[in-house]
Amino acid sequence: MAKAPASFTCTACGAVHRKWSGKCDACGAWNTIIEEAPLSSGPVGRSLGAAKGRVIALTTLATEETPPPRTLSGMDEMDRVLGGGLVPASAILVGGDPGIGKSTLLLQAAASFARKGLKCLYISGEEASAQVRMRAQRLGLADAPVHLGAETNLRDILTTLDAERPDLAIIDSIQTMWTDTVESAPGSVAQVRAASHELVTFAKRRGTSVILVGHVTKEGQIAGPRVVEHMVDTVLYFEGERGHQFRILRAVKNRFGPADEIGVFEMTGGGLSEVANPSALFLSERGQAAPGSAVFAGIEGTRPVLTEIQALVAPSSLASPRRTVVGLDAGRVSTILAVLESRCGIPFAGLDVFLNVAGGLKVTEPAADLALAAALLSAREDVALPPDLVIFGEISLSGALRPVGQAENRLKEARKLGFTQAVAPERTKAEGGEGMALRKLPDLVTFTGEMFGAG
Numbered sequence: 001m002a003k004a005p006a007s008f009t010c011t012a013c014g015a016v017h018r019k020w021s022g023k024c025d026a027c028g029a030w031n032t033i034i035e036e037a038p039l040s041s042g043p044v045g046r047s048l049g050a051a052k053g054r055v056i057a058l059t060t061l062a063t064e065e066t067p068p069p070r071t072l073s074g075m076d077e078m079d080r081v082l083g084g085g086l087v088p089a090s091a092i093l094v095g096g097d098p099g100i101g102k103s104t105l106l107l108q109a110a111a112s113f114a115r116k117g118l119k120c121l122y123i124s125g126e127e128a129s130a131q132v133r134m135r136a137q138r139l140g141l142a143d144a145p146v147h148l149g150a151e152t153n154l155r156d157i158l159t160t161l162d163a164e165r166p167d168l169a170i171i172d173s174i175q176t177m178w179t180d181t182v183e184s185a186p187g188s189v190a191q192v193r194a195a196s197h198e199l200v201t202f203a204k205r206r207g208t209s210v211i212l213v214g215h216v217t218k219e220g221q222i223a224g225p226r227v228v229e230h231m232v233d234t235v236l237y238f239e240g241e242r243g244h245q246f247r248i249l250r251a252v253k254n255r256f257g258p259a260d261e262i263g264v265f266e267m268t269g270g271g272l273s274e275v276a277n278p279s280a281l282f283l284s285e286r287g288q289a290a291p292g293s294a295v296f297a298g299i300e301g302t303r304p305v306l307t308e309i310q311a312l313v314a315p316s317s318l319a320s321p322r323r324t325v326v327g328l329d330a331g332r333v334s335t336i337l338a339v340l341e342s343r344c345g346i347p348f349a350g351l352d353v354f355l356n357v358a359g360g361l362k363v364t365e366p367a368a369d370l371a372l373a374a375a376l377l378s379a380r381e382d383v384a385l386p387p388d389l390v391i392f393g394e395i396s397l398s399g400a401l402r403p404v405g406q407a408e409n410r411l412k413e414a415r416k417l418g419f420t421q422a423v424a425p426e427r428t429k430a431e432g433g434e435g436m437a438l439r440k441l442p443d444l445v446t447f448t449g450e451m452f453g454a455g
């Protein structure tokens, strides 16, 4: 019988190719295709097949007992990102850069859930149990009723899970797990896929929730690969700048709650502490009013978050000037520069532009457009905006300002933090309220004229 041909898998998107090539046709990434041993075609695991082909009528679901309620860990930021607590039998992926604090976060979460009565098992493939215990001691969690394991063989882990039947199992990390049904090395696409598949299947069959920890590659993807994201119910990313103490847990996919929800933490000597008021934290580093700084009243998930957008504009010696953007969408920035140039007659040609969101938050809302434009103009004109001013609104290609959702919440948060002035699009359905002067403007030309006397 002919030997099964080797396959070539893209480590970025998981696509399988028949030949090696420099570029993956499926996702367009370069140098991501690696050779892998063929996938075994035999049964993947013992737990599979037990309920093969079993179907039930949708109408009978109502008569079955209602699903067990979600469990709250008591870590509010964690519970919020999960969509209101942990759903039984759910599979969750927590991705993040190495060293960002995933193990710390999940050990703290395991301790919190264990104290709420869940049976929690924390399996580390990276550290010995003694090391995990030392970390727990440092975090003040030594007395938490969490069960620890140090194991990388998936078969042994599944056997343990089957015997222990925990309510929550944490697998740290999925890249260290290996199964003997797949020939390639731990961390390869095939191993990660097989191990995730078996663990997620186990979760669904046995009612155990599993949290898989995944390291992220340089390109910002869970190493080997996207397929894990499709398998699980919830995908959370743990982000932050290494130099900063802020950490943001962001839901990018959630079958049981709103996506885009964030939880904010601060890394301290005693582990991660929750930040109940992120706006105050993000604005705390703001000094005196300086040109190039604008405060954006944004919404992250279900709550308002105020952030400072910083811009720097300087003469460029390059033929095509620099556009360096951190924490904002670079395409959006180009669009706004073009609108400023063609609708307001304010050119940025020959000028380097640097944009940054203070505190390491990533702002993806179109509502940030106007604050972004304000920061750019303030930097270009070298005029500081009033320090007690917040801005929000979307800019259309015509230069008109479009109203955005949840204006009331944005203004409320700004009032709470002591801001007294706001600028928003004309058709915004909210009023400034007590102590807040709200100016509603129709377009960007009016805005530049009012704020900078330009236009």
Ligand code: TYD
Residues within 6 Å of the ligand: 096, 097, 098, 099, 100, 101, 102, 103, 104, 105, 135, 138, 139, 267, 268, 269, 270, 271, 272
């Ligand atoms: P870790 O949770 O091991 O990261 P990951 O699992 O994502 O690789 O976190 C490692 C970093 O966190 C390390 O640089 C030290 C820092 N840290 C603290 O600052 N305080 C603490 O209490 C702990 C446990 C870690």
Ligand code: MG
Residues within 6 Å of the ligand: 102, 103, 104, 126, 172
């Ligand atoms: Mg770790």
